[in-house]
């Protein structure tokens with residue numbers, strides 16, 4: 001198993017894997033109503049979506065785990081600037097490992113590689129998107145030294161046409 005930077009040719013494999021990880025998550029919260037969700041909405045999900053892939057490719061901070069030429073794990077990250085009192089903040093958007101390959105330290109190696117590279121590129125802090133009930137992900141991050149304080153992000157959908165400002 002090799003951990004290497006994300007390449008253009010990974011698009012199909014990494015897209016399929018990210019969508020299946022997102023679907024796994026939605027399966028739990030939406031009681032498996034994935035099939036009923038609009039296709040164009042699903043197409044826009046994830047860092048590997050058409051709109052976002054290039055940014056994560058160009059960041060130099062996204063990695064894949066490859067076994068026999070198949071993508072079995074991924075991490076998408078980019079550098080953000082002048083945010084949370086930091087000039088350079090490593091933003092980890094999403095990561096996932098194919099269910100068959102889990103508990104083989106693949107996510108640990110992906111996250112470690114991403115953080116190492118981020119630090120090399122000048123990041124002073126790393127932030128990672130984690131759902132509060134995602135125990136495997138929380139344990140993984142803790143293993144690498146991340147901590148979770150009581151901060152949570154409040155969201156407002158600015159595309160909502162009913163939003164009155």
Ligand SMILES: CC(C)(COP(=O)(O)OP(=O)(O)OC[C@H]1O[C@@H](n2cnc3c(N)ncnc32)[C@H](O)[C@@H]1OP(=O)(O)O)[C@@H](O)C(=O)NCCC(=O)NCCS
Nearest residue numbers: 021095096097102103104105106107108129136137139140
């Ligand atoms: C979370 C996820 C990426 C972990 O991938 P993985 O390759 O299986 O993780 P690793 O084998 O590298 O595990 C590293 C550490 O994470 C923790 N961990 C991983 N899976 C765990 C689980 N099911 N339960 C508890 N802790 C877990 C452990 O501390 C583990 O160290 P250990 O094996 O020495 O106990 C994987 O379960 C996954 O893809 N889940 C679905 C997508 C997802 O939730 N992504 C995270 C979004 S932030």
